[in-house]
Amino acid sequence: MTVSTPPTVSTASAASTVSAASAAADAILRRQRARESSARTYARSFPVVPARAYGMTVEGCDGRRYLDCLSGAGTLALGHNHPVVTEAVRRTLESGAPLHALDLATPQKDEFTDALFATLPPAFADRARIHFCGPAGTDAVEAALKLMQTATGRQGLLAFTGAYHGMTAGALAVSGGVAVKRPVPGLAADVTRLPYPYSYRCPFGVGGERGAELSAAYAERLLDDPKGGVVPPAAMILEPVQGEGGAVPAPDGWLRAMRRITAERGIPLIVDEVQTGVGRTGAFWAVEHSGVVPDAMVMSKAIGGSLPLAVVVYREDYDVWAPGAHTGTFRGNTLAMAAGAATLRYVAREGLVGRAAEVGARMAARLDALRGALPAIGDVRGRGLMIGVELVDPEGPPDSCGARPPAPGTADRVRAACLERGLIVELGGRYDATVRLLPPLVITDEEAEAVLDRLADAIAAVTCGRDGGGGGVRAGAARRDTGRPA
Helix, strand or coil: CCCCCCCCCCHHHHHHHHHHHHHHHHHHHHHHHHHCCCCCCHHHHCCCCEEEEEECEEEECCCEEEEECCHHHHCCCCCECCHHHHHHHHHHHHHCCCCECCCCCCHHHHHHHHHHHHHCCHHHHCCEEEEECCCCHHHHHHHHHHHHHHHHCCCCEEEECCCCCCCCHHHHHCCCCCCCCCCCCCCCCCEEEECCCCCCCCCCCCCHHHHHHHHHHHHHHHHHCCCCCCCCCCEEEECCEECCCCCEECCHHHHHHHHHHHHHCCCCEEEECCCCCCCCCCCCCHHHHCCCCCCEEEECHHHHCCCCCCEEEEEHHHCCCCCCCCCCHHHCEHHHHHHHHHHHHHHHHCCHHHHHHHHHHHHHHHHHHCCCCCCCEEEEEEECCEEEEEEECCCCCCCCCCCCCECHHHHHHHHHHHHHCCEECEEECHHHCEEEECCCCCCCHHHHHHHHHHHHHHHHHHHHCCCCCCCCEECCCCCCCCCCCC
């Protein structure tokens, strides 16, 4: 009997295929540079053309695979193309449901609202109303600010250093970044900026619990000072963990102080959970760590199950809007509501909140343990699977809290070295010197170890002159990142 053997692919043929795929990807990137706005951001840092993605793995057009620790800036709670999400989308498409419904009631919206309210702190959910916004978090921030200004009849706002709330006018005004606001005169005229507790680079130069205490005392005394220059404001807005600000968590005691200070003075408290929500920090909503019940919560990113969706949920006492007071065409994203409801229920059912707390603590501990061997690691912080590694100049002079000067150039090179090793990470924080890790909540132990191995190797290569790295892991090659198909 003749045994047939499978045809072999020559090395030259395989190399030719890879070369053609790389050329096609390069051509797409060239067209993007030629046609898209100069304001594009992630595309500048990651010259990757994703073709397929599953879980935590992204495969480019050229066949290289990467572990994705950006997760759509925290949008992908379940990673890419999770079966729960794709099934919800498929089921909705096959049902014939309207994909666009403005703000009409639909079964999908009703189901999403039920699923969302089931995750909220009962003391908040029992007296809450929801408003569906345009499909980006920045519009939900705008809605929350406008709502409180309408309800209180006041205009001014309290916001914090290091904050990021979005890029539309009101959201940008309460954000901390100076560079993007500089060209817009008068943008933040009605915003009073308060110091956010940032232990490593404490605004008061003391750090730790004392820094948080001073931050709270400063806010309280400023508001009560008849010569302090602050007219009674319409609201205070804050992030329980600053994301773009460098994964800086607010101490629970400080959050409770902000709630007391605002409640005693009749100032509505808005908590921005756009990036911290849906289990990211090891609680379903980050504000739950402190036990604080806000007057409004802004939500987006992960609530849509990877599709665009944004809402503001607030105490019914503030529901004073006239019809059409905050509107928008794309508030009725049926697919996002179906995917979001499925995601919210899966996260709760599968215990992914506790999983985020456990894996995040383990990853942070290992990174912190590297500080002795890699002195460029100045600080490791965060909460759950929202981790920041601030890189510094280890030879630079320390400040009063012992922090060395930030090293944005080092961080930029580390990000590039991570990409060479098949790992996607982004930067944030002051001077973009903090490497941020936002893996999906479904990250496996093996993937977590691979992320840490690659990041540590990238930092060592950049700061200790080690060689190594190379292209992302080729599809089909032996790898530690995942055992699942991409």
